Amino acid sequence: MSRLKDRIALVTGSGNGIGKATAQLFAAEGAHVHLADLDFAAADATAAVIREQGGNATAHATDVTQGQDVTALLRAIHAAHGKLDILVNNAGLNVRADFRHLTDAEWVKVREVNLDAVVRLARDGFEMLKASGRGSLINVASIMGSRAMRQLVAYSATKGAVAALTRGLAVEYAPYNIRVNTISPGFVQTALTKRVLRNPAIMDALVAETALRRLGETVEIARAVLFFASDDSSYCTGSELVVDGGMSASL
Numbered sequence: 325m326s327r328l329k330d331r332i333a334l335v336t337g338s339g340n341g342i343g344k345a346t347a348q349l350f351a352a353e354g355a356h357v358h359l360a361d362l363d364f365a366a367a368d369a370t371a372a373v374i375r376e377q378g379g380n381a382t383a384h385a386t387d388v389t390q391g392q393d394v395t396a397l398l399r400a401i402h403a404a405h406g407k408l409d410i411l412v413n414n415a416g417l418n419v420r421a422d423f424r425h426l427t428d429a430e431w432v433k434v435r436e437v438n439l440d441a442v443v444r445l446a447r448d449g450f451e452m453l454k455a456s457g458r459g460s461l462i463n464v465a466s467i468m469g470s471r472a473m474r475q476l477v478a479y480s481a482t483k484g485a486v487a488a489l490t491r492g493l494a495v496e497y498a499p500y501n502i503r504v505n506t507i508s509p510g511f512v513q514t515a516l517t518k519r520v521l522r523n524p525a526i527m528d529a530l531v532a533e534t535a536l537r538r539l540g541e542t543v544e545i546a547r548a549v550l551f552f553a554s555d556d557s558s559y560c561t562g563s564e565l566v567v568d569g570g571m572s573a574s575l
């Protein structure tokens with residue numbers, strides 16, 4: 325269990341859900357994980373559990389939509405390690421609304437977290453990923469980036485943009501041996517999806533649309549993120565790995 329031995333990793337939104345599972349898996353594989361979350365208490369608690377289990381983890385209070393927070397975060401990692409091997413842009417949120425009623429504030433909120441923050445971290449983290457010599461940048465998008473569902477138009481638009489951004493960055497960062505890939509999860513039960521999945525009719529419909537007839541577990545997404553983070557994916561860049569139990573494949 326040392327696929328990330330001595331690697332320095334940053335996972336945003338790692339206090340909860342998919343990010344938390346990813347941080348825990350990375351630490352179990354030998355990485356020093358930096359957990360950055362708006363919900364500092366959750367990130368700090370996760371980091372404490374990782375350390376209790378013998379891993380290396382540092383929590384940061386970071387709002388990824390705030391440039392000064394991201395600068396402070398990257399400076400702290402630079403001061404501690406001088407490089408960054410793995411950057412996972414995982415923090416995300418959703419605003420459910422009929423598109424014709426979507427307010428400017430709602431659109432800006434979802435765009436700032438799901439897209440603008442990914443742009444900022446991918447740009448400002450470049451030098452440290454380059455210093456790694458084998459950097460891996462992973463953006464967590466969604467199958468909704470290439471599919472449609474009512475009330476998810478804004479979310480889908482940001483996730484589709486993240487997939488396009490990933491392909492562009494893969495080409496631009498390749499000369500520096502930085503690989504850039506996308507994970508597109510299907511439906512996983514987390515705080516993000518809790519409200520919608522509480523509706524039994526929606527839950528049943530989603531399960532029925534999924535070939536494996538169940539939702540995903542956070543660790544099942546984390547394992548896919550680990551694949552892109554590790555040398556197991558050394559020939560992958562600009563790739564999108566869909567992890568959705570066969571939902572996209574089903575008619």
Ligand SMILES: NC(=O)c1ccc[n+]([C@@H]2O[C@H](COP(=O)([O-])OP(=O)(O)OC[C@H]3O[C@@H](n4cnc5c(N)ncnc54)[C@H](O)[C@@H]3O)[C@@H](O)[C@H]2O)c1
Nearest residue numbers: 337340341342362363387388415416466511512514515516
């Ligand atoms: N759960 C799903 O079904 C699903 C499906 C497809 C894609 N995704 C994507 O996976 C990623 C993780 O989602 P999740 O389901 O684990 O959600 P979650 O709500 O459980 O966790 C998201 C984390 O991001 C943090 N966060 C939110 N805004 C932030 C900000 N401005 N700065 C820093 N941290 C912030 C939250 O505090 C939280 O800890 C998201 O990008 C989401 O869009 C989730």
